[in-house]
Amino acid sequence: MNYKSLIQHAQNLLGNHSLFGLKDSLQNKSKISVFNEEDILKKYIDENQCFTNDEKLFLQKVFFGSIRYHSIITPTLETFYTITGSKQLRSKYNFFVVICYICLIHLETISFENFSSIIHSCPATDVYPFLKMIFDVDLLNGGLKEEWEKVLDHNFVKDNVIDVITGYIPDSQLLLKNLSLKTDEGYLIKKTKKKPTEPAPFELTVPHPRRFSTPNLKISNVFKAAPIPKSFYEGTGEKTAIENAKLENKKKSQTEQQNTKQFQVSKRITADKEKYAKEHERIRLQENKPIPKFKYQPPPKLINKPQNLTKQNIASILREDAIVRRKKKNDDNILNQALVNLTDLTEYQKKVDQDIEKDNFEMQLKVEKRHLEIQLLHEDSYVARKEKERENREIVKELIEEKNTLKSLTVQTKQEEEAIKKKIVEEVHEIKENITKARRNVMDENLKKASDLALETQALKAQALAEAQIERERKVELIHQIRMLEKQMPGISSHQKVVDLTETSGFGLLNEMCIVELQERLLLARVRHQEMEEKKREEILENKTKRLSMIAKKLQDIDTEREERKNQRKDKEEESKLALDAALSLKRAVLKEDPILKTLFEKLEAKRLARKSLSSTGVRSIKTFSNSKSNNETCESGIKSTNLQKSRNFNLQDFENEYLKRKENILKKRQTLIDKLNENGKQEKDQSLNEISC
Structure with a gap:
């Protein structure tokens, strides 16, 4: 297997x-x-x-x-x-x-x-x-x-x-x-070799000599054809002899050529140009192509010969600039060395310090000028902004007037629409009253039918109760007869089995058990389940405590980091205050020394005063504008409906056209509503009639 x-x-x-x-x-x-x-x-x-x-x-x-x-x-x-x-x-x-x-x-x-x-x-x-x-x-x-x-x-x-x-x-x-x-x-274990079986000779009787049966086959006397000779397939040796002779002749000719051309000098073969030209002409004449005529045109003589300037690259320009700077630096170094050799070191140091102070002072002047110019521009922009605000206020006033006109028109349209809607509501109420009347009539008819049905059902119930009473009496008589027969029969209490809770059913199944054993197993299962639940609760509590400890540690780390950041910010603020004080002191010194900066500063202060005066007047105008705005807040619905903020010019004729269109639409809607209500009333009547017929 x-x-x-x-x-x-x-x-x-x-x-x-x-x-x-x-x-x-x-x-x-x-x-x-x-x-x-x-x-x-x-x-x-x-x-x-x-x-x-x-x-x-x-x-x-x-x-x-x-x-x-x-x-x-x-x-x-x-x-x-x-x-x-x-x-x-x-x-x-x-x-x-x-x-x-x-x-x-x-x-x-x-x-x-x-x-x-x-x-x-x-x-x-x-x-x-x-x-x-x-x-x-x-x-x-x-x-x-x-x-x-x-x-x-x-x-x-x-x-x-x-x-x-x-x-x-x-x-x-x-x-x-x-x-x-x-x-x-990864070894393959050799299987234990079984001992080979030693064959024993069979004890058989010596067989009798077998008789040979006469052969059924007949020996055929058909003449065998002679086999085809090998030369027919292989061929005669003439072809091979000719091929061998050819190969020998080829080898001989190769050896002779090698011997003759062994010491020959290699020459360059010149092309016969005349021959090629004649052939080319002959081919061209055959094709009947005309000879191309080219005239020699000498190049134009330039009066002002341009200089052969090389177009410089960015890299080459930077390279040359670096070379020039290097040369200048070398010259400066030579001069500085000469000055150092001529004068003392102290004088040289003083000179250097003075140059540095001068450069710093000039830089400060430039920065201050730039700062003042920016402030002047800021003041100019403020004035322009105020002018723009005035223009906007004028535009707003125009819009408010347009709003008031619109408001009056919208009030009129609303009143007309409300009148139309009231008429529609009255018509709908009339239709509904007709429907209620029809429903009442149907209800009265249904009540009559219901009373008739109730009388019929009562009669049927009385009949059914009488039949049930007769059936019950018949069953009581039958039960009485059966009990009389049972009393005559012997008792069956001797055959009844007493239930033993400790006994198995005895069917021979593997999972057989008594009721007591089943109850014990159920109790054990409940105890295990309770133990598992307690273990799970303990694990959950442990996880919660671990997580809370982790969160507390993280909060401590965050608090420490925040304190460190606060300290760093305080240090930075102190440094910035010191730097600001130093800058202000330097700025004041510069303003005192330079007359141009003084004039610029005076101009700036004058413009600031003018701005403050403008701002005080502007606040009053804004207050008046806000009061007017609060009065006209009720008109916003009219403005939204007619988008007149896009166009300043108001056209009353366009508004009248729009009003007429709206009126037509409202009338159409009213007519459709009335038609629908009539249809619904008809459908309800049909339904009520169908119910009555049912």
């Missing part, structure tokens, strides 16, 4: 079942369907018609057994996957199901030699960790035993599973060692 292929087939068979994952061909995701185990096995064997009777029996036992003991196999495999972690793939789940079933249930029925041959046919990297777990005594008597006893009986687990596996543990040590060698070092 080829165990490797058999285990693969068993794996595929389990894949077809719903417990271990259906194939795509059998699975329909819209409708879940469960296939019978016998049908699945039969279909698989028909598809793969290559099994012997023993192989079929093996597949049948593995398939039905793994489905039957599915409740034991799943917890064992779950523990196996938790122990191994991500080392073993979930795609090999069905493979482990087959081996688990053989280990747990059929280890005693199959001999250990056959079991070891099955294991050796499988990949060692997959089988070794699983067998290591199964043949571990601590695991068997610990977690696995608890899981199995949840499903099976305690005695069955001990006798048929655990005792069998523990009995084969000494034999399994050698198997596990071989598998570990395979997995760790």
Whole structure:
């Protein structure tokens, strides 16, 4: 038996079942369907018609057994996957199901030699960790035993599973060692060679000499044709002789040429130009092409010859500039050295300090001038802004006047629209009153019909009660007769069973238990559940305390960082104040010394005074404007409807046209409303008539 292929087939068979994952061909995701185990096995064997009777029996036992003991196999495999972690793939789940079933249930029925041959046919990297777990005594008597006893009986687990596996543990040590060698070092373990069978001679009787039967075949006397000679296919030797002679002649000519041209000088072959020119003319005449006539035109003589100036690049310009600066620097250095040699160092130092002070003073003057110019520009811009505000106020006044005119027109239009709406409402009320009258008439008719029906139902109920009373009396008589017969019959109390809560049902099932045992198990399960809940609560409290401590630490760090930043800001502010004081002192000194800056400063102050006076007048005008605005806030709805802010000029004729259009639209809407109400009234009348007819 080829165990490797058999285990693969068993794996595929389990894949077809719903417990271990259906194939795509059998699975329909819209409708879940469960296939019978016998049908699945039969279909698989028909598809793969290559099994012997023993192989079929093996597949049948593995398939039905793994489905039957599915409740034991799943917890064992779950523990196996938790122990191994991500080392073993979930795609090999069905493979482990087959081996688990053989280990747990059929280890005693199959001999250990056959079991070891099955294991050796499988990949060692997959089988070794699983067998290591199964043949571990601590695991068997610990977690696995608890899981199995949840499903099976305690005695069955001990006798048929655990005792069998523990009995084969000494034999399994050698198997596990071989598998570990395979997995760790990749060795292929040599199988133990069996002793060859010594053949013994058969004790047979000496056979009689066999008679030869007369031959049935007839010897043919047909004349055989002579075979075709080889020269017909290979040919005569004439062709080969000619080819050989050609090759020899070629070799001779090559050797002769080499000998003659050995000491010749190589010459340059000159082209015959006249010959080529004649050929070219002949070709051109054939094509009848005219000769091109070119006149020599001498170049124009320039009076002012331009200088051949090179166009300089940015890089070349920068290079030349650097060279010039370097030369100047060298000259300055030479002069400085000469001055140092002529004069003392103290005088030179004083001169340098004076130059630096001068440069600083000039720079300060420039900065101050620029600052004053910017302020003057600012003042000019302020004056321009104020003028713009005055223009805007004038525009606003015009708009307010337009608003007032619009307001009066909008009030008129609203009054007319309200009058039209009132008329529509009155008409609608009249229609509704007519509808209510019709409904009242219908209600009266329905009440009459209802009273008639009530009388009929009362009569029918009285009749039904009388019939029920007669039926009840008949049943009472029958019951009385039956009880009289029961009294005459013997008692059945002797046959009744007393319920014993400590007894099992006795059907022979694996998970049989009495009611008392069931109650005990339920109590144990509740206690476990409560313990789990308490553990979870403790974990949640611990996590909360940890998180709060982390947050407190973070808050402390943030507070320290904020204090450091505050200190840094204070230091920076002090430094900036000192710098400002120094700058102001320098600015005052510069203003006193330079007359141009003084004049600019005076102009600036004059403009500031003028600005302040303007601002005081502007505030009064703004107050008056705001009062007018508050009075005219009610007119905003009219302005929004007619967008007259875009155009300053107001045209009354356009407004009248718009008003007439609106009026026409309102009248059309009114007419449509009246038509709809009339239609609704008719429909309601029809409905009420239909109800009456029903």
